[in-house]
Amino acid sequence: MKGSLKLSLTQKLQQRLSPLQMRFVRLLEMNGPEIEDEVRREVDDNPALEVVNDSAVEGQEGVFNESAEDLQLADYRNEDEIPSYRFEANNRSKNDEYFEPVAVAEENSLSDSLMAQLAETDVSPFDLQIARYIIGNLDDNGYLTRTLDQILDDLAINAGIEVDMDHLRELVKRVRSLDPPGICAYDLRDCLALQLRRLSPTGPRKLALEIVEHYFDIFSLRHFDRLASMLGVGKEELREAVDIIRSLNPKPGGQLGDSAGDEKLRHIIPDFTVELDGDKLTLILVNNLPELTIEESFVSDGAQFLSDSSPRALQEAKAFIARKREDATEFIDLLRLRQETLYKVMSAIVRYQHDFFISDDEAKLRPMILKDIAEKTGYDLSVISRATAGKYVATPGGVYPLKFFFNEKVNNDEESSAHEILAAMREIINGEDPHNPLNDDALMQRLSEKGYELARRTVAKYRERLGIPVARLRKQI
Incomplete structure (x- = not known):
């Protein structure tokens, strides 16, 4: 068979941005701080760009405003030759109080804090090395991310440290006794139990510990009536125990490590x-x-x-x-x-x-x-x-x-915005009976009474958008 050549003609329409348009798009996407950095970078890179001086600064050339101190410093070739006493100012009288500036140290990280607490005890250098490895396996919330068997293998393989399981458990127990309470927990239940054991052994505290250790699944589902029946206690006693559990910190490791630098990163500059x-x-x-x-x-x-x-x-x-x-x-x-x-x-x-x-x-x-x-x-x-x-x-x-x-219409035939419905839903939930919260069907009915005709799945979507849990999890004793 002989090959054949075929010539075909196709027409295609494409839209491409020019380099100038691409540059404009990039500038348009930048926020305030980013565009300021871009302008500063462009002025530094391009000698043809110049920043226009303020009128207050212009016309001041030739004006002599140097002090006697400035003239004396000008006698030296560079700053390295200037004696240190030249930088000291003595403009105080003998009765003035003198304050030394105090340097504020940054807050220690979680691992630094735990290691410092261990160093104050009678722990041996060998145990301190193992404890450091245990602490290194804590996540940002303070939970232990690896099992004891895994840590044992890691110590032997990666660090060349041979230690038996009983000794490792003892060191983990030692780390779990440090502050903040609840540190080095295996899961949420263990974290809450560690904190409860540090509290004074009152009646409500004992009941709270029993709930966490033996009825945590029922408690997490907020089946309070069933929980009170199984514990044989009244609603008031159960409420006191639940209040203690709610006062605990589920993320003890989050108490440390937030620095001023992180706060600056969260700072918003409006455009x-x-x-x-x-x-x-x-x-x-x-x-x-x-x-x-x-x-x-x-x-x-x-x-x-x-x-x-x-x-x-x-x-x-x-x-x-x-x-x-x-x-x-x-x-x-x-x-x-x-x-x-x-x-x-x-x-x-x-x-x-x-x-x-x-x-x-x-x-x-x-x-x-x-x-x-x-x-x-x-x-x-x-x-x-x-x-x-x-x-x-x-x-x-x-x-x-x-x-x-920017918010879409809920239905094409309505002028209600999503924000309007979210505000109405928030108002309804804030006014509900905390002992008998409204489920999504009841919310749909209440919204319908206000003139918002929504499907149940739409109500659930908006409730989740507000970060509000289902009715079962909103229920109080």
């Missing part, structure tokens, strides 16, 4: 601020970006600075200046376009959700999707999505992510 004056709303784009311009020597082709250079060097210099000037102009234009886009998108959101910004009531949130804002701004849906991703707005009522304002 917008909405101020309320009566019924008037004022939108402010929080802008810590400096004003940028083209550096003076890059405005022209730079030939006046290279008159003595060879033709080739002059050509390369002109190409370099033109390329950097073009990059700088492009970045300034993209930055301005980013700010205009963000402001226009947020302005549309504020107009659309005007009632919420006036009242700060979630029930006043209108159903709103990306398409609604795209129609008001003329931008593509992808632009709206990127402009609102990771951005926050500060209002008199709090700080909200921009995605918070």
